[in-house]
Amino acid sequence: MKFVDEADIRVDAGNGGNGVVGFRREKYVPDGGPDGGDGGDGGSVYLVADENLNTLIDYRFERFHRAEHGKKGQSANCTGRGGVDLDVKVPVGTRATDSETGEVLGDLTKHTQRMKVAQGGFHGLGNARFKTSTNRAPRQKSDGTPGEVRHLKLELLLLADVGLLGMPNAGKSTFIRSVSAAKPKVADYPFTTLVPNLGVVRLDSMRSFVIADIPGLIEGAAEGAGLGIQFLKHLERCRVLLHLVDLMPADGSDPVENAKAIVAELEKYSPKLAAKPRWLVFNKIDLMLEDEANELCKQIAEALEWQGEYFQISAFQKLGTHALCMKSMDFIEALPAEVEPEIKDEEVGFKWDTYHKDIIEDAYDDDFDDNDDSGVEVVYTKR
Numbered sequence: 477m478k479f480v481d482e483a484d485i486r487v488d489a490g491n492g493g494n495g496v497v498g499f500r501r502e503k504y505v506p507d508g509g510p511d512g513g514d515g516g517d518g519g520s521v522y523l524v525a526d527e528n529l530n531t532l533i534d535y536r537f538e539r540f541h542r543a544e545h546g547k548k549g550q551s552a553n554c555t556g557r558g559g560v561d562l563d564v565k566v567p568v569g570t571r572a573t574d575s576e577t578g579e580v581l582g583d584l585t586k587h588t589q590r591m592k593v594a595q596g597g598f599h600g601l602g603n604a605r606f607k608t609s610t611n612r613a614p615r616q617k618s619d620g621t622p623g624e625v626r627h628l629k630l631e632l633l634l635l636a637d638v639g640l641l642g643m644p645n646a647g648k649s650t651f652i653r654s655v656s657a658a659k660p661k662v663a664d665y666p667f668t669t670l671v672p673n674l675g676v677v678r679l680d681s682m683r684s685f686v687i688a689d690i691p692g693l694i695e696g697a698a699e700g701a702g703l704g705i706q707f708l709k710h711l712e713r714c715r716v717l718l719h720l721v722d723l724m725p726a727d728g729s730d731p732v733e734n735a736k737a738i739v740a741e742l743e744k745y746s747p748k749l750a751a752k753p754r755w756l757v758f759n760k761i762d763l764m765l766e767d768e769a770n771e772l773c774k775q776i777a778e779a780l781e782w783q784g785e786y787f788q789i790s791a792f793q794k795l796g797t798h799a800l801c802m803k804s805m806d807f808i809e810a811l812p813a814e815v816e817p818e819i820k821d822e823e824v825g826f827k828w829d830t831y832h833k834d835i836i837e838d839a840y841d842d843d844f845d846d847n848d849d850s851g852v853e854v855v856y857t858k859r
């Protein structure tokens with residue numbers, strides 16, 4: 477299955493239905509009052525998180541999503557039917573951004589979570605609403621407002637607790653293979669991993685966490701070198717980052733310079749991500765004697781002015797990997813969960829106070845010519 481983690485879509489909320497001008501006509505009641513009904517509100521568009529989906533691939537092909545328009549009002553004080561809302565299903569972990577303003581509208585992180593992304597238009601008013609003691613046969617009505625149209629960028633952010641970070645060939649995929657059931661491809665050339673992989677690390681029946689392996693980063697990634705930094709967004713929700721450093725890069729590069737380059741790219745991408753808890757993990761200790769490995773790790777940590785603890789592992793031979801997973805688990809459990817800001821689903825029903833009230837007040841102020849029928853369809857109801 478192709479992993480698609482971005483899609484651009486357009487969402488159109490429905491327009492509000494127009495109000496109508498209508499009058500009651502009844503035998504022996506020559507001057508029945510105004511009875512034109514209001515229109516219905518347009519349907520809104522919502523994104524709904526669904527755990528049964530795991531990619532955004534469908535939205536590459538299906539770009540336009542439209543909610544129903546509200547129906548216009550009818551005579552005999554009948555209100556038009558409201559347009560039906562549209563629910564657009566997205567995988568859990570989807571972030572929606574307004575492509576025109578760049579504003580992040582919100583993240584859908586829980587199954588069934590619902591977020592309004594385009595507000596339906598408000599209904600117009602029928603002439604019955606404009607009746608006053610001085611104007612008992614108003615030929616005024618108002619039109620519904622257009623529904624909101626938005627261009628959205630959807631991005632699927634992996635929901636992992638632990639993220640792997642490092643140069644190509646550092647051994648990230650080898651690590652996730654040794655600690656979880658995920659089996660991403662491993663090879664001795666750079667950029668073996670082209671799309672992110674998730675693995676579940678199960679320590680016992682009660683304790684497990686999710687780990688994300690992303691493509692390797694290189695110097696200049698922020699400017700697009702290699703596969704760029706587009707995958708770093710998947711690390712934004714991780715609680716801790718494991719920075720894998722190859723002790724003996726096959727290309728003869730300096731592990732200190734490599735590690736510095738990764739940190740620099742991280743900072744360029746996002747200071748927030750760079751400030752996340754990050755642990756230094758030296759990989760491939762099996763390539764040298766134990767004393768040599770200890771000495772080299774110490775030297776690199778000093779050269780990096782690394783203050784915290786560091787880990788020494790061999791992802792390939794599974795040395796130190798279990799201990800690292802235990803530490804990660806303890807850390808995740810001890811860290812209070814980040815509270816995701818709740819997405820407020822402000823219900824907008826009948827906006828009498830603002831929209832409609834203003835229209836009616838304007839109508840009174842206008843001192844309009846009541847006999848001017850131009851452009852207004854008048855409906856007479858016989859009973």
Ligand SMILES: Nc1nc2c(ncn2[C@@H]2O[C@H](COP(=O)(O)OP(=O)(O)OP(=O)(O)O)[C@@H](O)[C@H]2O)c(=O)[nH]1
Pocket residue numbers: 642643644645646647648649650651661662663664665666667668669670690691692693759760761762763789790791792793
């Ligand atoms: N000796 C030794 N080799 C390792 C170890 N871990 C990984 N390797 C080797 O290093 C090479 C790269 O490993 P990968 O796991 O593909 O590296 P990666 O970080 O996922 O690389 P990209 O996907 O390209 O970013 C492979 O040839 C692995 O066999 C280790 O602990 N010891």
Ligand SMILES: [Mg+2]
Pocket residue numbers: 648649650660661662668669689690691692
């Ligand atoms: Mg890899």
